[in-house]
Amino acid sequence: MKETPSANKSPPKDDPRIDALIRGYAHLSEQVEVLTEQVKIQKHQVDDLTVDAILAEFHQKQERKTHADSPTPYGRTPPEPAEKEEAPKHLQPEKPHRKRQGLKLAGNIVFYSxxxxxxxxxxxxxxxxxxxxxxxxxxxxxxxxxxxxxxxxxxxxxxxxxxxxxxxxxxxxxxxxxxxxxxxxxxxxxxxxxxxxxxxxxxxxxxxxxxxxxxxxxxxxxxxxxxxxxxxxxxxxxxxxxxxxxxxxxxxxxxxxxxxxxxxxxxxxxxxxxxx
Incomplete structure (x- = not known):
């Protein structure tokens, strides 16, 4: 009785193609690990840059506040003054020049009268x-x-x-x-x-x-x-x-x-x- 060849016949153990596939898989795994490490490093760098930017902005605000509270050294450009809230006009103190004008007017009235x-x-x-x-x-x-x-x-x-x-x-x-x-x-x-x-x-x-x-x-x-x-x-x-x-x-x-x-x-x- 003649035997027919089997469709699931496995390759011999010393087939060079198996070694090539194993080496390719190992190399691919190494590349994936390298890429994963690079992604982690870049993520840390981005986080560090964000934190540095926030800290730098905070320090700048503190420095501007310190300059505003202390005398400006000679030759240094003073920081821009912060906007101040003004009190209502009826609560603001009367300006000196208005007082002088009022006294002058009163004096003229008395004199000419x-x-x-x-x-x-x-x-x-x-x-x-x-x-x-x-x-x-x-x-x-x-x-x-x-x-x-x-x-x-x-x-x-x-x-x-x-x-x-x-x-x-x-x-x-x-x-x-x-x-x-x-x-x-x-x-x-x-x-x-x-x-x-x-x-x-x-x-x-x-x-x-x-x-x-x-x-x-x-x-x-x-x-x-x-x-x-x-x-x-x-x-x-x-x-x-x-x-x-x-x-x-x-x-x-x-x-x-x-x-x-x-x-x-x-x-x-x-x-x-x-x-x-």
Missing amino acids: ALVFLIISALFIRTTSNGSPRSLAGFTGMVVLSGSMQAEIPKGSLVIAQQVDPKTLQIGDDITFMANPTTTVTHRIIGIIEDYEDTGQRAFQTQGIMNDEPDAQPVPAVNVVGKVIFHSEVLGQIAGFMGQYWLFILFAAAVVIGLTVILKRIYQKEPKQTAH
């Missing part, structure tokens, strides 16, 4: 050519020369009287009136005559509060200069002086104003020096 007061008072106290008191916008200023109202308006006080409708005057009001063509008097109303001498006009019975008797003659409404609205003993002394020397005061005020204007213009034209 005083000059205006001096000029107006010098003209205000003087009488007109016919002897009647001078009026300014319905107001009249006079200095009391007697003590008939001493308890209320001391002698030498400045009195300001305002022109009013005679129908509005009442008992107890202090009024300034013309006693004669050249004399003014300030007394208190103690009585009112509605139809004086059939003229249809009012007249007022007056009396100085320090006098024992009322004034001899009623004061017709046409003779009333005004109702007293203000009086001051101190201002009266000043006004009396200015009324006596008003020409000199006007001249001095004009000189002071002129010098002030000139000095301001000179100061404004001077170039401002900048510090180097």
Whole structure:
């Protein structure tokens, strides 16, 4: 009986192809191990670089903070200042230059107000050519020369009287009136005559509060200069002086104003020096 060759016939043990396959597999295993080691090394390097970058950034921040807190050495560029949060405007302290401007403005207001007061008072106290008191916008200023109202308006006080409708005057009001063509008097109303001498006009019975008797003659409404609205003993002394020397005061005020204007213009034209 003939034998047929087997399909699964194994190669002989000394076949050189088996040795070649074994050597190839071993070489491949070595290459895989080498590649695995290289991957691990590169991974460690990447991790180290990441850590180094993070540490470097941290050190830079610390260094900038240290430079900001310490004086900058000569020749070194100072770090950029960090942005600071500003407090609300209503909580921020007022700047010095604004305070100076406010004080300067207040000083100018006081100065020019005083000059205006001096000029107006010098003209205000003087009488007109016919002897009647001078009026300014319905107001009249006079200095009391007697003590008939001493308890209320001391002698030498400045009195300001305002022109009013005679129908509005009442008992107890202090009024300034013309006693004669050249004399003014300030007394208190103690009585009112509605139809004086059939003229249809009012007249007022007056009396100085320090006098024992009322004034001899009623004061017709046409003779009333005004109702007293203000009086001051101190201002009266000043006004009396200015009324006596008003020409000199006007001249001095004009000189002071002129010098002030000139000095301001000179100061404004001077170039401002900048510090180097």
